[in-house]
Amino acid sequence: MTKSPWTEFPEIWNTKAKFMSWLRGGIRRGLWNRSPIKLEVIKRKRKRIINPKTNKEVWGGTCYICGDDFVQKELQVDHIKGEHTLKEISDIQSFVEAMTLVSLDDLDLVCKRCHKIKNHAERYGMTFEEANTEKKVIEFGKLPAPAQHSKLVEIGITPPSTAKARKDAYREWLNKNN
Numbered sequence: 001m002t003k004s005p006w007t008e009f010p011e012i013w014n015t016k017a018k019f020m021s022w023l024r025g026g027i028r029r030g031l032w033n034r035s036p037i038k039l040e041v042i043k044r045k046r047k048r049i050i051n052p053k054t055n056k057e058v059w060g061g062t063c064y065i066c067g068d069d070f071v072q073k074e075l076q077v078d079h080i081k082g083e084h085t086l087k088e089i090s091d092i093q094s095f096v097e098a099m100t101l102v103s104l105d106d107l108d109l110v111c112k113r114c115h116k117i118k119n120h121a122e123r124y125g126m127t128f129e130e131a132n133t134e135k136k137v138i139e140f141g142k143l144p145a146p147a148q149h150s151k152l153v154e155i156g157i158t159p160p161s162t163a164k165a166r167k168d169a170y171r172e173w174l175n176k177n178n
């Protein structure tokens with residue numbers, strides 16, 4: 001048995017990071033995405049809500065972070081505590097445990113947006129608020145330049161000419177106004 005398949009099979013995984021990524025993906029898809037405990041969380045926490053798009057009653061739930069209601073397909077199940085990493089072979093045990101030995105108290109429903117922000121915050125060691133600001137800045141940066149200009153004008157800022165300066169100005173405004 002080898003503890004470093006990436007050195008024995010470099011034609012398959014030419015780096016350790018690629019091997020670990022394959023392993024993480026396999027465990028997530030095979031164990032976590034199909035976890036019956038996760039389905040149980042959805043079953044116990046879901047409730048009937050009015051879909052704002054159709055005005056019809058459907059299954060949904062409440063995001064434990066922002067507190068808003070969402071239809072079921074916009075919700076995900078999240079480990080309330082911490083992101084679980086699998087970057088080293090020695091992480092395998094704890095990672096598999098985190099995916100399988102979970103109790104109902106460890107999990108809750110989260111909307112996709114909050115989930116992304118929380119993961120970003122954990123990955124980069126930021127607070128949720130900092131990550132939320134960064135996400136808004138990224139979304140702003142994806143707008144075409146004219147849309148960025150009108151957004152800045154709308155909030156009382158004279159739009160700078162470079163994309164980076166516009167993002168910085170928007171970030172500064174968010175930090176002051178949040």
Ligand SMILES: [Zn+2]
Binds near residue numbers: 115
């Ligand atoms: Zn949310």
